[in-house]
Amino acid sequence: MPTDAMSPGGGAPAIRAVGLAKRFGLIRAVDDVTFDLVSGRIYGLLGPNGSGKTTLIRLLAGLTHATAGHAEVLGATMPSRTTLERIGYMTQSDGVYPALSVEENARFFASMYGVSADGAVEESLALVELADRRRSLTGTLSGGQRRRLSLACAVIHRPPVLFLDEPTVGVDPLLRVQFWSYFRSLADGGATIVVSSHVMDEADRCDELLFVRAGKIIARGSSRELRDRAGTTDLEQAFLRFAGDAEAAR
Amino acid sequence: MSRRRTIALFRRVAQEIRRDRPSIALLFIAPIVITGLVTFILREGQTPQVDAVIVNMAATPGSVYTSALTTALEAEGATVTTAPDVVTAESMVADHTATVVIVLPAGLGQRGAPTITVITNGMDPSGEGSQVAAASKALVSVASSITGITPPTIVHETVYGTPSSDPITNFAPALVAFFAYFFVYILTGVSFLRERTGGTLERLMATPVTRGEIVGGYTLGFGVFAMIQVALIMTWVLGTIRVPSIGPIPEFSVGLGISVAGNPLLAYVVVILAAMGAVSLGIFLSTFARTELQVIQFIPIVIVPQFLLSGVLFPVATLPELLQPLSFVMPLSYAVDGLRQVFIRGADLSVTALQVDLLVLTGFAILFAVVASRTIRRDVA
Ligand SMILES: Nc1ncnc2c1ncn2[C@@H]1O[C@H](COP(=O)(O)OP(=O)(O)OP(=O)(O)O)[C@@H](O)[C@H]1O
Ligand SMILES: [Mg+2]
Numbered sequence: 001m002p003t004d005a006m007s008p009g010g011g012a013p014a015i016r017a018v019g020l021a022k023r024f025g026l027i028r029a030v031d032d033v034t035f036d037l038v039s040g041r042i043y044g045l046l047g048p049n050g051s052g053k054t055t056l057i058r059l060l061a062g063l064t065h066a067t068a069g070h071a072e073v074l075g076a077t078m079p080s081r082t083t084l085e086r087i088g089y090m091t092q093s094d095g096v097y098p099a100l101s102v103e104e105n106a107r108f109f110a111s112m113y114g115v116s117a118d119g120a121v122e123e124s125l126a127l128v129e130l131a132d133r134r135r136s137l138t139g140t141l142s143g144g145q146r147r148r149l150s151l152a153c154a155v156i157h158r159p160p161v162l163f164l165d166e167p168t169v170g171v172d173p174l175l176r177v178q179f180w181s182y183f184r185s186l187a188d189g190g191a192t193i194v195v196s197s198h199v200m201d202e203a204d205r206c207d208e209l210l211f212v213r214a215g216k217i218i219a220r221g222s223s224r225e226l227r228d229r230a231g232t233t234d235l236e237q238a239f240l241r242f243a244g245d246a247e248a249a250r
Numbered sequence: 251m252s253r254r255r256t257i258a259l260f261r262r263v264a265q266e267i268r269r270d271r272p273s274i275a276l277l278f279i280a281p282i283v284i285t286g287l288v289t290f291i292l293r294e295g296q297t298p299q300v301d302a303v304i305v306n307m308a309a310t311p312g313s314v315y316t317s318a319l320t321t322a323l324e325a326e327g328a329t330v331t332t333a334p335d336v337v338t339a340e341s342m343v344a345d346h347t348a349t350v351v352i353v354l355p356a357g358l359g360q361r362g363a364p365t366i367t368v369i370t371n372g373m374d375p376s377g378e379g380s381q382v383a384a385a386s387k388a389l390v391s392v393a394s395s396i397t398g399i400t401p402p403t404i405v406h407e408t409v410y411g412t413p414s415s416d417p418i419t420n421f422a423p424a425l426v427a428f429f430a431y432f433f434v435y436i437l438t439g440v441s442f443l444r445e446r447t448g449g450t451l452e453r454l455m456a457t458p459v460t461r462g463e464i465v466g467g468y469t470l471g472f473g474v475f476a477m478i479q480v481a482l483i484m485t486w487v488l489g490t491i492r493v494p495s496i497g498p499i500p501e502f503s504v505g506l507g508i509s510v511a512g513n514p515l516l517a518y519v520v521v522i523l524a525a526m527g528a529v530s531l532g533i534f535l536s537t538f539a540r541t542e543l544q545v546i547q548f549i550p551i552v553i554v555p556q557f558l559l560s561g562v563l564f565p566v567a568t569l570p571e572l573l574q575p576l577s578f579v580m581p582l583s584y585a586v587d588g589l590r591q592v593f594i595r596g597a598d599l600s601v602t603a604l605q606v607d608l609l610v611l612t613g614f615a616i617l618f619a620v621v622a623s624r625t626i627r628r629d630v631a
Contacts, residue, residue, distance in 0.1 A: 093452075099265070104265060109457065112454065114252070
């Protein structure tokens with residue numbers, strides 16, 4: 001596995017997993033995962049339902065205790081409360097308050113991150129095109145609009161590390177393109193972005209993919225590399241090929 | 251602990267409650283309706299009608315008794331009939347054509363104290379107490395008129411003054427404490443559960459917020475509403491505003507006008523301290539609930555025992571010995587006692603019993619807050 005990918009700045013990796021594992025009873029949700037992720041890149045976690053993508057992100061963000069191993073973000077061993085100031089996490093569920101208005105939600109999360117500038121709230125709402133709905137109660141928004149608000153709340157503090165758990169589910173194609181170009185601009189600015197998805201056509205937008213299956217990273221590389229290695233033009237086929245190899249290796 | 255974050259949390263919680271109409275109704279209207287209802291029942295409750303049946307098995311001396319008893323009972327508003335035997339009389343009580351049977355035994359009028367049997371239906375023990383009381387009262391007055399010995403008059407006083415003839419005085423403090431505690435618990439429990447199940451807690455835990463700030467923000471948020479609620483209940487319970495008669499509606503007064511011997515502000519402090527504990531209790535118990543219904547299901551486990559064991563209904567001293575220690579670990583006991591100290595005894599801060607109540611309530615509030623904050627980082631499923 002190419003764990004020696006060069007960071008643009010050349011420094012230490014932004015995110016590091018060392019023998020990371022999480023068990024729920026007999027289920028190995030995350031099973032001995034080790035990797036380094038460098039800044040300025042977008043990483044895609046790709047895997048079927050229940051493969052452990054969310055659990056892996058939660059471990060990296062220090063939101064749940066690892067059964068074994070540990071995670072480091074920006075040089076700090078997680079969980080680290082002060083490091084959370086520099087992490088944005090868009091959860092798989094929307095995680096916004098339905099009884100608050102769009103703007104109140106954004107302001108609330110801004111205060112949680114210690115951001116006081118009104119500009120940050122404005123900018124984030126503009127980014128997700130919800131500025132004109134600022135007074136609407138969040139509970140009255142459409143599913144896609146709530147997803148957009150959820151993203152706005154995750155980036156309100158301009159974090160250098162961003163975890164996005166299926167960020168584009170329910171978002172229309174046009175806005176999806178805008179989301180990705182925004183992610184790209186953040187990465188170009190030096191941010192490290194981890195996006196989970198099971199939409200394979202979004203995978204091409206990531207710099208590097210990590211195939212997740214049954215809690216393990218079964219392959220890592222760019223979309224092109226992985227397809228080449230699997231000898232197929234279709235990413236889905238590539239996933240199945242690697243999954244088959246992993247099964248055979250047991 | 252960041253003040254900014256705590257205040258942002260407080261504002262958010264307050265905004266959520268403000269927009270939740272049913273909760274507002276629960277907080278502000280329900281206690282007023284219920285205290286009003288209880289007061290009305292206790293003050294205006296009917297004394298049950300006494301319909302006595304006398305069974306005379308003592309021939310002539312019995313007839314003297316019967317007519318004297320009839321006079322005494324009728325003087326108190328009872329109706330009196332006679333029956334030839336106990337079986338007939340009992341069937342009258344069973345059929346609800348009479349409420350109480352008084353059996354004058356065959357040996358009446360001979361030497362020695364007679365045993366007079368009083369029979370009631372047995373379906374409603376507390377209501378029948380007044381039937382027995384009415385019968386004994388009439389019997390005592392008959393005995394004294396026959397023997398010529400006048401029984402003494404008994405006057406009841408208490409160390410804090412003459413007991414109020416208002417039956418609600420003793421009950422009101424307990425009700426006030428109970429409502430503040432109960433409603434704050436339910437609202438916090440449900441609202442924190444929403445935080446857990448709605449994915450916002452997960453999100454919140456991904457920010458630099460501390461558990462203490464969360465508990466602090468919630469306590470402030472619900473605390474403010476509890477303060478408004480308690481102020482409203484106290485005004486309602488203690489106040490009297492006369493509304494003059496309008497047309498066919500007779501004059502009536504708003505507010506229960508219950509007398510308070512001490513400083514109402516002190517009573518206020520007692521209730522607020524209890525409510526603060528209830529916020530943390532709600533957060534803590536929401537850990538064990540998966541749905542909002544389950545928060546409600548904790549009521550019989552957590553709230554009802556407090557209601558039974560904290561002296562709201564039964565004085566702690568009359569509880570079985572086995573249960574008494576339990577009442578000492580229940581915050582509501584101290585709130586109820588503290589309020590009674592202020593309402594009835596007129597206690598001020600120099601009274602040790604009240605000092606203990608305030609201290610223990612503060613202790614509980616702090617203890618629950620610590621326990622609640624410990625449970626927050628628990629993995630959300
Ligand atoms: N709190 C929990 N308790 C018990 N099991 C859990 C818990 N969280 C996750 N799991 C289990 O861990 C495994 C991985 O779950 P996870 O949510 O990480 O999958 P995922 O890849 O994010 O799936 P999806 O694509 O559906 O979001 C699943 O089998 C799930 O049942
Ligand atoms: Mg997931």
